[in-house]
Amino acid sequence: MEILLAIMIGTLYAAGIYMILRRSLVKLIIGIILLGNGANLLIFLLGRIAKGAPPIIPEDSKVFLEAYSDPLPQALILTAIVISFGLQSFAIVLVKRAHKVVKTDDLDEMNATDEYS
Amino acid sequence: MLSAILLGFIFSIFLVFAGKFFKGKLAVLSSLVPLALFLYFLSFLPRVSGGEVIRQNIEWVPSLGLNLNFALDGLSLLFSLLITGIGFLVFAYTAAYLKGHDYLDRFYGYLGMFMGAMLGLVLSDNLLSMFIFWELTSISSFFLIGFNNTSEASRKSAVLALAITGSGGFLLLAGALLLGGVAGTYSITEMVGLSDTIIQSDYYLWIVIFIFGAAFTKSAQFPFHFWLPGAMKAPTPVSTYLHSATMVKAGIYLLLRFTPVLGGEEIWNTTLIIVGGVTMFYAAVHTLFRTDLKGVLAYSTISVLGILVFLIGLGTQYALTAAAVYIIVHALYKATLFLVTGIIDHEAGTRDVTRLAGLRKVMLPVAIAGFLAALSSAGMPPFVGFVGKDLVYESTLHMGSWSIVLTIIAIATNILVLYAGFVAGIKPFTGKLPDGLSKVHLPSFLMWLPPVILAVLGLIVGIFPALIDGPLIKPVVDAVGMTGSEVHLKLWHGFNLVLGLSALTLAVGFVLYLTVKPSRSKERGIAKLDFIAPLNLITDFGNLFKTFSNWWTRIFQNGFLRNYVSTIILFLVVLVGYSLFTKHDGIPIDFSSFSRMTYYEMIIMGIMFLAVLFVVGARSRLTAVVAMGVVGYAICLMFVIYSAPDLAMTQFSIDTLTVILFVLVLSSLPKYLSISDYRMKAIDGILSISFGVLITLIALEVLSEPVNKEVSNFYADNAYVLAKGKNVVNVILVDFRGVDTLMEISVLTIAAIGVFSLLKLRLRRDDRELKD
Numbered sequence: 001m002e003i004l005l006a007i008m009i010g011t012l013y014a015a016g017i018y019m020i021l022r023r024s025l026v027k028l029i030i031g032i033i034l035l036g037n038g039a040n041l042l043i044f045l046l047g048r049i050a051k052g053a054p055p056i057i058p059e060d061s062k063v064f065l066e067a068y069s070d071p072l073p074q075a076l077i078l079t080a081i082v083i084s085f086g087l088q089s090f091a092i093v094l095v096k097r098a099h100k101v102v103k104t105d106d107l108d109e110m111n112a113t114d115e116y117s
Numbered sequence: 118m119l120s121a122i123l124l125g126f127i128f129s130i131f132l133v134f135a136g137k138f139f140k141g142k143l144a145v146l147s148s149l150v151p152l153a154l155f156l157y158f159l160s161f162l163p164r165v166s167g168g169e170v171i172r173q174n175i176e177w178v179p180s181l182g183l184n185l186n187f188a189l190d191g192l193s194l195l196f197s198l199l200i201t202g203i204g205f206l207v208f209a210y211t212a213a214y215l216k217g218h219d220y221l222d223r224f225y226g227y228l229g230m231f232m233g234a235m236l237g238l239v240l241s242d243n244l245l246s247m248f249i250f251w252e253l254t255s256i257s258s259f260f261l262i263g264f265n266n267t268s269e270a271s272r273k274s275a276v277l278a279l280a281i282t283g284s285g286g287f288l289l290l291a292g293a294l295l296l297g298g299v300a301g302t303y304s305i306t307e308m309v310g311l312s313d314t315i316i317q318s319d320y321y322l323w324i325v326i327f328i329f330g331a332a333f334t335k336s337a338q339f340p341f342h343f344w345l346p347g348a349m350k351a352p353t354p355v356s357t358y359l360h361s362a363t364m365v366k367a368g369i370y371l372l373l374r375f376t377p378v379l380g381g382e383e384i385w386n387t388t389l390i391i392v393g394g395v396t397m398f399y400a401a402v403h404t405l406f407r408t409d410l411k412g413v414l415a416y417s418t419i420s421v422l423g424i425l426v427f428l429i430g431l432g433t434q435y436a437l438t439a440a441a442v443y444i445i446v447h448a449l450y451k452a453t454l455f456l457v458t459g460i461i462d463h464e465a466g467t468r469d470v471t472r473l474a475g476l477r478k479v480m481l482p483v484a485i486a487g488f489l490a491a492l493s494s495a496g497m498p499p500f501v502g503f504v505g506k507d508l509v510y511e512s513t514l515h516m517g518s519w520s521i522v523l524t525i526i527a528i529a530t531n532i533l534v535l536y537a538g539f540v541a542g543i544k545p546f547t548g549k550l551p552d553g554l555s556k557v558h559l560p561s562f563l564m565w566l567p568p569v570i571l572a573v574l575g576l577i578v579g580i581f582p583a584l585i586d587g588p589l590i591k592p593v594v595d596a597v598g599m600t601g602s603e604v605h606l607k608l609w610h611g612f613n614l615v616l617g618l619s620a621l622t623l624a625v626g627f628v629l630y631l632t633v634k635p636s637r638s639k640e641r642g643i644a645k646l647d648f649i650a651p652l653n654l655i656t657d658f659g660n661l662f663k664t665f666s667n668w669w670t671r672i673f674q675n676g677f678l679r680n681y682v683s684t685i686i687l688f689l690v691v692l693v694g695y696s697l698f699t700k701h702d703g704i705p706i707d708f709s710s711f712s713r714m715t716y717y718e719m720i721i722m723g724i725m726f727l728a729v730l731f732v733v734g735a736r737s738r739l740t741a742v743v744a745m746g747v748v749g750y751a752i753c754l755m756f757v758i759y760s761a762p763d764l765a766m767t768q769f770s771i772d773t774l775t776v777i778l779f780v781l782v783l784s785s786l787p788k789y790l791s792i793s794d795y796r797m798k799a800i801d802g803i804l805s806i807s808f809g810v811l812i813t814l815i816a817l818e819v820l821s822e823p824v825n826k827e828v829s830n831f832y833a834d835n836a837y838v839l840a841k842g843k844n845v846v847n848v849i850l851v852d853f854r855g856v857d858t859l860m861e862i863s864v865l866t867i868a869a870i871g872v873f874s875l876l877k878l879r880l881r882r883d884d885r886e887l888k889d
Contacts, residue, residue: 002711004722005755006816012748014809015729017686021679021801026738028678030745033775034732037752042812044761046819047829049712054760055833055845062837069760071836071845072829078767078850079861085771086868089778093875096782107678 005045012038023107025095029088036084040077047073118173118187118240121154125233129226136222144216145563147225148208151232155201158194165194166588168595170306172242181245182303188242191592195441196239196370198589199448200363204232206452206567207358213563214354214459224264228358231257235363239370244293244303251289251331254364255282261355262348274347280659281344285334289371292327295320296378308378309598316382325379328371329388336368336422339396343652346415353459356411361418361455362448369425369444373437377598380432389430394526397423401533406643408635410458410468410541414451417494417537420530421447424509431512431523434594438604439508441593445585446493446505449575453490454541456568457483461545463564464557470540470635475550480559482569484546489572491542493579495535495626496619501579503619504606506531510615528622535626540635582606683804690807697814711820718758725751738783746776763846 012034019031047070055071057064102110128150132139139147161171175185189197208228215221234253241247256279263275297303299318300311308315315321332338337345348360359365372389379385400419407413421443428440460483461476462468477484489500496506509531513523559565578584586606594604673684728751731744749772756765832849842848850858 001714001718002820003708003817004714004719006813006820008722008725009816010809010811010813011726011729012809013812014805015733017682017808018733018801018805020682021805023679026741030732030741033745034729034748037748038812041752041755042816044756044759044764045816048820048824049759051712051758052760054762056762057833057837057843057845059843064833068833068845070826070829071832071849074761074764074846075849075854077761077764078846079857081764081767081771083861083864085775086865088775090868090871090875092778092782093872096785097875097878100785 002045002049005041005049009038009042009045012041025099025105025107028107029091029095032091033084033088036080036088040080043073043077043080118171118189119175119185121157122187122233122237122240124150124154125229125231125236129229129233132222132226132229136226139225140217140221144221144225145209145212147229148205148212150229151201151204151208154232154236155198155205158189158197158201161189161194162588165189165191165592168592177246182243182297183245184243184303185246186242186304187240188306189240190596191589191594192370192373192596193239195444195589195593196363196366197236199366199444200232200235200239203358203362203448203452203571204228206456206570207354209563210357210456210459210567211352211354213561214463215352220264224261224352227257227260227264228354231261231359231364235367238367242305244296244305244308247305248286248290248293251335251367252283252286254359254367255279255286255335258282258348258359258364261359262351264352264355265350268350271350274344274350278344278348281334281341285331285341285368288327288334289331292324292331295324295327299324305374305378312378315378321379321382322384325382325385325388328375328379329392332368332371332426333392334368335371336365336426337396337419338368338392338423338426339399340651340655342396342400342419343650343655345419346412347652349409349411349415353411353455353462356414357452357455357459361414361451365418365422366425366444369422369429369440372426372429373440373593373597376429376432376437380429380598386430386432389426389432390523391430393423393425393427393430394523395423396420397427397530398526399423401530401537403643404533404537404540405633405635406639408470408637408640410461410470410473410545411455413470413537413540413635414454414458417534417541418447418451420534420537421451424527424530427527428509428512431516433512433515434599434604435508435515436512437597437599438590438594438606439505439512441590442501442505442508442585442606445578445589446501446575449571449578450490450493450500450502450538453486453568453571453575454494454538456564456571457487457490458541460560460564460568464560465554470544471637472551473545473554474548475546476554476557477546478550479554479557480565482559482565486565486568486572487542487546489542489576490568491538493572493575494538494542495623496531497623498619499576499579501575501582504579504582506619506622507615508604508606510618514614524618528618531622532626532629535622536629536633539626539630544635679801683801686804686808690804690811693815694807694811697811697818718755721751721754721758739780742776742779742783746772749775761846763844 016031016033016035016038019027019034022028022031050067050069053066053068055068055074098110099105104110128147132147164171171189173185173187177183177185208225211221211224211228215224218224231254234250234257237250238247238254241250259275259279262278263272265271293303296308296315299315299320300308302308302311315324334341345360345365349356351360397420400416400423403416404413404420407416425440425443425447428436428443430436458468460480461473464480465473465476467473493500493502496502509527510524513527514520516523583606590606725748728744728747732741732748735741735744749768753765753768753772756762756768832853833845836842836845836848840848840852842852
């Protein structure tokens with residue numbers, strides 16, 4: 001299964017970069033989101049994956065009695081998901097605003113700081 | 118000694134506050150500062166000529182080896198006396214020369230700063246503090262050359278001079294650091310004792326190159342000489358003081374100072390002889406083609422600096438004695454000629470030698486000074502110039518097989534220096550006074566007395582060379598490592614070959630002066646060769662470098678996001694990929710440890726893969742956003758299967774929110790245009806896929822490595838024991854790393870405020886028009 005996940009991560013990265021390289025603003029945002037998903041999965045995979053063993057201590061115990069999946073990558077990814085939402089929402093609104101002011105969708109036409117009409 | 122150096126700086130800081138009182142009649146009082154310093158240094162003369170070296174050590178930054186060590190030996194004393202003595206005359210002269218100038222106080226401030234820096238330079242025994250003072254002289258020179266800041270030529274020359282001498286300073290720092298590394302000390306006195314170690318070291322060649330670079334740029338040696346004629350844009354007192362008598366001799370000082378450390382080697386001597394020889398002859402020839410008095414003097418100064426470098430290169434007792442004498446000779450007569458030129462310029466309003474004649478009738482004392490200085494520069498007995506020239510010939514004649522060539526070059530240079538001296542010191546005063554100049558009158562005594570003093574001094578020292586021989590010259594020769602020198606200065610050596618050569622020089626020089634007249638047409642003639650002049654070659658090089666920098670910047674800072682991204686990705690793929698495939702024997706992937714695939718997982722993967730393809734290939738925004746949502750939900754399912762319930766919940770809600778947000782603003786988002794052509798798409802596709810492959814390979818390889826669970830185990834073991842929580846992920850977030858989470862919330866809040874203000878921001882009509 002790991003190999004399939006690794007290929008999937010590679011696919012997400014490739015798609016993300018490809019979308020970032022487009023000239024359309026909306027595609028840029030979608031590329032960033034895909035890249036973020038790929039990164040989350042990568043961290044998840046590298047923390048080693050295990051089925052049916054969530055990192056939750058059983059009701060009647062104070063410590064883990066059986067094997068459990070690694071909580072650390074999960075904590076990291078949880079933070080990452082939330083932060084990337086902050087980034088995405090801001091980027092989406094920024095693009096909307098920029099489009100309204102600059103009236104272009106082409107990144108190539110937005111390569112100077114002070115020329116808009 | 119430190120207070121003596123600081124006095125110059127204190128004086129200039131003092132002028133910042135009290136400058137306005139020193140602009141008028143009081144200006145002349147500022148010359149008391151160098152006079153006091155001159156007397157102070159003069160008081161050391163008996164002790165130093167007795168062979169004593171006076172030291173003062175102050176710890177500054179001992180951990181860096183940067184201490185303020187000062188040493189006053191013969192060489193330093195000679196320079197200190199020149200700096201303060203000529204400084205005194207120049208300070209006094211300036212009071213009249215720039216009388217009533219708006220920025221006279223500023224000018225004195227720069228001069229004071231320069232004097233302090235120059236004294237620090239020649240008194241420092243620590244190489245690093247010497248470097249600092251060295252740079253300070255360059256900086257004050259920059260301000261003084263650019264003093265007429267309304268003139269573009271002046272500003273340009275200032276920048277050029279700073280560029281050349283500044284890069285030389287950079288080389289000095291490099292040389293100093295190398296020397297310090299090799300010798301293990303920055304004290305020059307200690308380096309003299311370690312001379313053998315330094316010469317044997319692998320870095321010797323580099324040290325010599327760096328020190329030479331510093332000295333040649335500062336002392337205007339070919340091919341770095343061109344900043345000096347440009348520096349003549351400065352007011353004449355500056356040319357006298359910095360660009361003839363003192364600052365340009367800093368390179369000479371450096372070479373003399375390091376002769377006992379680095380000298381005596383083939384490369385040291387040969388390089389100096391060649392560079393000095395080329396400079397002195399090249400610059401001397403140039404004087405024939407100048408009509409501006411200061412131009413003539415600038416080139417003859419370069420020529421003399423060349424002679425000095427040449428003499429240091431010869432490196433014999435005779436040559437080094439000659440160098441020491443020549444420093445004094447040159448300071449005396451060249452300063453005089455510059456001051457005389459300044460007076461002519463100030464009173465007659467022109468420095469064009471073709472328009473000047475007969476001025477002796479209106480300014481006799483100045484004419485006398487010019488006449489005496491010209492004779493001294495010619496090396497006419499009984500002037501000190503004669504003593505100096507004699508020694509030069511003595512030293513070239515003692516150079517074995519090369520002596521004939523060297524002597525001929527020396528004679529030719531001296532003939533031309535004589536010519537330059539006569540043009541500057543005699544020509545403007547002889548002949549018939551043109552009508553236009555009949556109203557010219559003698560300036561205040563403050564201006565004409567300094568050159569007369571210097572010129573008469575040249576005569577006195579020439580008649581009684583013993584005045585400088587024992588007290589000044591011998592300690593200098595001792596200081597450069599030639600202890601127990603047998604060379605003594607004499608005016609009369611008897612009838613010998615040297616006297617004959619002197620007579621020849623004088624005779625040819627007179628003939629040359631009488632036959633060759635400076636003229637505009639010759640000046641224009643040589644201007645045709647400007648395209649191969651070092652000035653233009655180096656300027657062209659500078660422009661080329663600028664073009665290259667612009668080109669380079671345009672390539673890398675092109676303003677296209679995708680170019681930045683693709684450059685970064687390309688380098689990453691090539692570099693990491695290269696090391697992945699070369700540093701390992703294949704890629705060890707341990708397939709046996711991987712878990713089994715189940716069919717529902719494969720279905721999820723398949724959905725996700727298709728969704729990604731949909732996102733990439735979608736033709737409408739809505740399709741892409743929806744497909745992206747599918748990718749997110751598929752990831753969510755993966756989290757569910759692989760025991761990460763918290764992640765699944767977060768991913769689910771966030772993904773939903775993102776899609777909703779997208780859809781909400783979709784109508785006002787730009788249309789989903791496909792702009793790129795197929796070629797671009799193919800290139801980007803290949804780049805992206807290779808990047809994806811690289812990530813996959815890295816992931817697989819990392820999976821084959823052992824994993825460190827120390828931190829995870831700590832959290833798992835202590836989640837309930839310490840934090841009373843059973844969901845370990847939550848405990849990490851809200852307890853163990855609670856502050857981090859607080860920060861995360863702050864970030865989200867900031868993002869939310871940003872989103873809100875971007876949505877609510879309405880540019881008012883006038884604002885928008887303003888920005889349009």
